[in-house]
Amino acid sequence: MRAAVLRQGRLVIDEVAEPTPGEGEVLVAVKACGICGSDLHFVDHGADFLRLTSEANGGAPPAVDLSRDVRMGHEFSAEVIGSGPNTNGPAAGTIVTSMPILMRGGNRVSMSFSNTEAGAYGERMVLTNDVLVRAPAGCDVDSIALTEPLAVGLHAVNKSGITQGTTALIAGCGPVGLTLIACLKARGIGPVIASDFSAARRATAVAMGADLVVDPSTDDLFAAWRREGSRQPVMMFEAVGVPGLINQAMREMPRDGKIVVVGLCMQTDRFEPTYGVMKELTLQFVVTYSPQEFRDAMHLIADGTVDVAPMITGRVGLDSIAGAFADLAKPDVHTKILVKP
Structure with a gap:
C-alpha cells in the first residue's frame, strides 16, 4: 500500500x-x-x-x-x-x-x-x-x-479547573488555541478573549466561539481584558509555544492569576521568577488527554456541541x-x- x-x-x-x-x-x-x-x-x-x-x-x-x-x-x-x-x-x-x-x-x-x-x-x-x-x-x-486535537483542548480546560465567572485569555489561534476556545465556550466560560497575528485565524476564532479577538501587533490580550473582563478573575492559556511569552504573561498577569501552558516550545526559554512570587501566580503545563477525555471529545463533535x-x-x-x-x-x-x- x-x-x-x-x-x-x-x-x-x-x-x-x-x-x-x-x-x-x-x-x-x-x-x-x-x-x-x-x-x-x-x-x-x-x-x-x-x-x-x-x-x-x-x-x-x-x-x-x-x-x-x-x-x-x-x-x-x-x-x-x-x-x-x-x-x-x-x-x-x-x-x-x-x-x-x-x-x-x-x-x-x-x-x-x-x-x-x-x-x-x-x-x-x-x-x-x-x-x-x-x-x-x-x-x-x-x-x-x-477528535484528537479537540481532546487536547478538552484536557487543558479540565486540568485548568476554570469555572464560570472567569475570563479566559487565549494566546494563539492555531488548532490548539481554537480547540481551547471551543471547549471553554461549551463549558459556559466567558468572555473568551483570543489573540493572533493572523486575521484569518482571528476570524476562525470568532467562528469557534471567541467573544473578542485582538491583533497583538496593535493590541494586547491583557489590555483587552482590562477593557472587557477585568471585573472577573482571569486565566490565560498559552497556545503558541514561542520563547518570551510565558514571561510576558507573568509580568502582565494580576495577582493570584493562573497561566496554563499548552503550546510546545522547542527552544530554551526564560522567565523572571520574581513576577510569580510577588503575585503568587500559578504556572501549569499540560499535555495530551485521558481515554475518557478522548471519548468525550468525539461525542462533543458527534452531537454537535462543537463544530x-x-x-x-x-x-x-x-x-x-x-x-x-x-x-x-x-x-x-x-x-x-x-x-x-
Whole structure:
C-alpha cells in the first residue's frame, strides 16, 4: 500500500508492507488525517524533539530511530474493513477513531512517530479493538478526524479547573488555541478573549466561539481584558509555544492569576521568577488527554456541541502531503489541512 514516510528528514511517498491485524486488533482504511503541529515540529526538529522527550522521561532511550523510516499521522478517522483472529471488532463499514496507541502485551505502543507501526499518513493501518471509539452513523468523517486535537483542548480546560465567572485569555489561534476556545465556550466560560497575528485565524476564532479577538501587533490580550473582563478573575492559556511569552504573561498577569501552558516550545526559554512570587501566580503545563477525555471529545463533535468544520482549511491526497506541510507555515492561508489517502 502507499504511505507517507519521513526518510532522512524528508517526507516521501512509498510502497510499504500491508498491515496485518493480530488478535484483538482491527484493520481500517484511513478516511482523513489532520496534520498536527507536533508533526511539523518532528519533521523540522526531530532530533531535538526526541532528546527533550528522553530527558523528560528520565533518560529513557528514544523510541524512534531517525536513521530509519518513520511513520506518522495521529489525528484520524477510519473505516473498519476487517478484524484479526478471535476479535469481535465492529462491523465492516463502521467509522471509528482512536487514541494513537496500540496495546501490545499489556504495553502501550505509540503510533504518533514510529519505525514499525503504520500511522494514518497511509491508506490502511491496524488499531487495537479495545481502544476504538465508534462514531455514530452519519457523522462527518473529516470532523471526526479532529477528535484528537479537540481532546487536547478538552484536557487543558479540565486540568485548568476554570469555572464560570472567569475570563479566559487565549494566546494563539492555531488548532490548539481554537480547540481551547471551543471547549471553554461549551463549558459556559466567558468572555473568551483570543489573540493572533493572523486575521484569518482571528476570524476562525470568532467562528469557534471567541467573544473578542485582538491583533497583538496593535493590541494586547491583557489590555483587552482590562477593557472587557477585568471585573472577573482571569486565566490565560498559552497556545503558541514561542520563547518570551510565558514571561510576558507573568509580568502582565494580576495577582493570584493562573497561566496554563499548552503550546510546545522547542527552544530554551526564560522567565523572571520574581513576577510569580510577588503575585503568587500559578504556572501549569499540560499535555495530551485521558481515554475518557478522548471519548468525550468525539461525542462533543458527534452531537454537535462543537463544530470543528471552521478549522479545516484544506484537503490533500498523499501525493501532496509535503506541500501541505509547507503550506501550514502560512497562517493567513491555513489552519488545519486534512490528508485524504
